[in-house]
Amino acid sequence: MTGIHDRYGLTAVVNARGTFTPLGVSRSSAEVAAATGEALSEFFVLEELKELAERTITEVTGAPSGTVVHCASAGITLAVAATMTGVSPSRIAALPDTTGLPSGVVLPAGHAVDYGHPITQDILLAGATPVLAGRETVCSLADLREAVSPPDVACLLLVSSRLTRGEPVSLPAAVAVAHRRGIPVIVDGAAQDFRIEELLGTGADLVIVSGQKYLGSPTAGLVLGRAEAVRAVRAQEKGIGRAMKPSKEAILGVVAALRARHGMDRHSWERHQHDKVVRFTERAGTLRGVTAEPVADPTGLPVPRARLTIDADSAGLSATGVAEALAQGAPPIWVMTQGQERGELTFELVPLTGAEIELILDRLAGLLPA
Incomplete structure (x- = not known):
């Protein structure tokens, strides 16, 4: 070599x-590398790029809405933040201070994975508090039902990964448990870009996948799901999300990678x-x-x-x-x-x-x- x-x-x-x-992580195709390289030498109206990314995400994946963030790890932090603040400017500006906000993030104990750093740290970065349900070996729907019941719970976080431990948790059933309590659900599917439709089909409010894994884009995360929830994720750029924003070349690299996947x-x-x-x-x-x-x-x-x-x-x-x-x-x-x-x-x-x-x-x- x-x-x-x-x-x-x-x-x-x-x-x-x-x-x-x-x-x-991965190798980008010549098409993705060319789009990324060309973007580096040009200026853009960033809002137009973000709108292009959203249109492409919805067209290719079938998601109601979507946006690009710095990486999948950032996507978790921003999705958690979005469930606490919505689009409220004052709440967004206050983070990571969550005083007065529901800030508990429930996840099955076996989903508290470590993929280079603990996923619980992504939660803490938003100012939220991880709440582990069940045990590492098993987390029942009853365990989840109990964990999402307190009034200070902001969301349920589920992980779709070969790194999870214990008996598998049915994602659709877990989503249904949280929704019956009025609790939004985030699914972290970092390497699961081939399964976006299936993960959205669980009923989750937000699904997060990595752009640079099998899609082969530059470093980026995709956050997909309900339009209102995605708007709240994008709104975090006025707060803690400023440090997690995507670059122009990452956005165009993701667009090129998605279009290539669509034509594959x-x-x-x-x-x-x-x-x-x-x-x-x-x-x-x-x-x-x-x-x-x-x-x-x-x-x-x-x-x-x-x-x-x-x-x-x-x-x-x-x-x-x-x-x-x-x-x-x-x-x-x-x-x-x-x-x-x-x-x-x-x-x-x-x-x-x-x-x-x-x-x-x-x-x-x-x-x-x-």
């Missing part, structure tokens, strides 16, 4: 770990991803001590991954040892290691070129010859 890495003395990385923020032949794309994983697992499965299989994304994303289960006794190397050896090579290869204590390594191939996939297989063959 040559180019920008050599020019600035940076490490070129093969990212088989998925949309992982410490590795730069999704069936062909999904078939291509499936075939890549099947070919990879067929070859990896011939290596010593390795069982390889395609696995579905646990949240329902159309992103199959390759799981390698390594028998340390047969392979002569544990899954942890393989992951470390791959990461220490040149170039480093990063993989998903959440199951390494069970002998499992997972490879996401979506953003990788054919040459990069061949490199991974060659390196594996060097570590675990057939």
Whole structure:
């Protein structure tokens, strides 16, 4: 690999770990990169850009309304703020002081995820207070019903992510519980841009997804949902949202990414991803001590991954040892290691070129010859 890495003395990385923020998240298409680059050299009326973004979001996703913010994490903070202030200028100006405002944010205990920092910190940044319902292992609808009952509750926050813990919480049922109490609901679906329609279908008032994950835009978050709720999110730019506003190039990059997604032949794309994983697992499965299989994304994303289960006794190397050896090579290869204590390594191939996939297989063959 040559180019920008050599020019600035940076490490070129093969990212088989998925949309992982410490590795730069994703690769943008040439179309998105061109729109982003062109935006950098021009002036715009920012309100026009925001209106363009809203029109594009509604046209492509079917959401009633939508806006672009700095990132998905910012989207959580601003959505929480919006449920406390509405569009009231005085309340917006007061944040993060929530004196006199409902400020409790209920979330199932197993949804208090950490994706580089705790999601509860996103809540605290708005001046709100996280209220965990149930236990990490299970949060029942009765637990949620009890947690959203006090008068100082501002909203219910649910998370759609493979990082959640415990028994799955039915999102539509949880939304219904909160709405029966008149409590708005936010769904954080950071990497779930392929599932926007499904998440909106839960009845949630606001849904948040990342622009720079599978959409492949510059760093940005999309907040979608009821028009009134989205207006309250946009209104936060007169308060704490000023520090979380999107740039002109991010907005136009999101617009370009959404238009590309709208024109994509999704069936062909999904078939291509499936075939890549099947070919990879067929070859990896011939290596010593390795069982390889395609696995579905646990949240329902159309992103199959390759799981390698390594028998340390047969392979002569544990899954942890393989992951470390791959990461220490040149170039480093990063993989998903959440199951390494069970002998499992997972490879996401979506953003990788054919040459990069061949490199991974060659390196594996060097570590675990057939």
